[in-house]
Amino acid sequence: EDQVTQSPEALRLQEGESSSLNCSYTVSGLRGLFWYRQDPGKGPEFLFTLYSAGEEKEKERLKATLTKKESFLHITAPKPEDSATYLCAVQARGGSNYKLTFGKGTLLTVNP
Amino acid sequence: EPEVTQTPSHQVTQMGQEVILRCVPISNHLYFYWYRQILGQKVEFLVSFYNNEISEKSEIFDDQFSVERPDGSNFTLKIRSTKLEDSAMYFCADSPSQAGAFFGQGTRLTVV
Numbered sequence: 085e086d087q088v089t090q091s092p093e094a095l096r097l098q099e100g101e102s103s104s105l106n107c108s109y110t111v112s113g114l115r116g117l118f119w120y121r122q123d124p125g126k127g128p129e130f131l132f133t134l135y136s137a138g139e140e141k142e143k144e145r146l147k148a149t150l151t152k153k154e155s156f157l158h159i160t161a162p163k164p165e166d167s168a169t170y171l172c173a174v175q176a177r178g179g180s181n182y183k184l185t186f187g188k189g190t191l192l193t194v195n196p
Numbered sequence: 197e198p199e200v201t202q203t204p205s206h207q208v209t210q211m212g213q214e215v216i217l218r219c220v221p222i223s224n225h226l227y228f229y230w231y232r233q234i235l236g237q238k239v240e241f242l243v244s245f246y247n248n249e250i251s252e253k254s255e256i257f258d259d260q261f262s263v264e265r266p267d268g269s270n271f272t273l274k275i276r277s278t279k280l281e282d283s284a285m286y287f288c289a290d291s292p293s294q295a296g297a298f299f300g301q302g303t304r305l306t307v308v
Contacts, residue, residue: 118296127200127287127299128239135295171239175295182227183241183252184297 086111088187090172096193100161105190107172108154115177117155118184119148122169131170162194198222200300202288208306212277217303219271219288229289229297230263230273232256239287245271278307 087110097103109117116135120128132141134150141148145166147158157170169191173184201220209215221228228245243253243263250263262274271290275282283306289297 116295120299125285125302125304127202127285127289127301130296130298133296173239182244182246182291183229183254184231184239185241186239188238 086174086176086185088172088174088185090170090187090190092190093188094191094193096195097159097162099163099194099196102158102160102162104159105157105170105192106154107157107187109172109174111174111176111185113177115175115182117150118173118175119146119155119157120171120173122171122189128171159192162192164194164196167192167194200288200290200298202286202300202303204303205301206304206306208308209278211280211307214274214276215278215305217273217275217286217288217305219273219300220269221271221288221290222292222298223269225290225292225298227291227293227297228265228271229291231287231289231299232284233287233302234284242273242286275305278305280307283307 089108091106116133119131122128132148137152139150145160149156169189171189173186203218230242231239233239241254243257244251264272285302287302288300291297
């Protein structure tokens with residue numbers, strides 16, 4: 085069974101204080117690893133897709149990296165508007181199975 | 197930018213009643229999904245739909261649930277005889293390919 089574990093559960097940062105969120109996963113052959121941002125009461129908003137170990141993607145203050153066992157979401161000089169829950173999900177390779185398996189997320193709060 | 201649209205945004209129903217949640221996917225996307233998120237918990241896969249048929253369903257998706265594309269564009273989730281434990285955010289998602297998914301803003305279902 086595919087599993088995704090995210091840490092920490094919650095992270096509080098001061099504006100400008102860089103940090104990283106972790107996503108460790110177990111999957112029977114990785115098709116892709118996905119990062120989403122979720123604001124309260126809203127749907128997950130797509131951020132990145134990573135397909136293979138060593139791959140990196142960047143968007144504004146966010147940078148996602150992937151190894152064979154985990155992914156990191158690095159947040160550089162965060163702003164209060166980066167406050168949200170960040171979700172990690174994996175998609176397994178094979179057959180007609182395209183479902184995403186999500187972690188519980190990391191609730192990020194950035195204080196001004 | 198195209199987006200997945202869900203209606204209604206909030207639905208309150210009495211236990212035992214039937215509800216239909218509606219979704220308008222992004223045009224030309226081929227893979228459709230329903231997920232749900234119980235308050236404070238993970239986003240969970242319910243069902244995937246491709247080529248006008250269910251391609252995979254989770255153990256949550258029992259005989260109480262059904263999905264349809266009634267007119268080739270809209271995508272619906274029907275829950276028959278709702279239970280209190282069906283209260284959750286329900287998300288429609290779609291994808292142009294096998295990788296990842298784009299989510300709607302969700303329907304908050306409250307069963308009383």
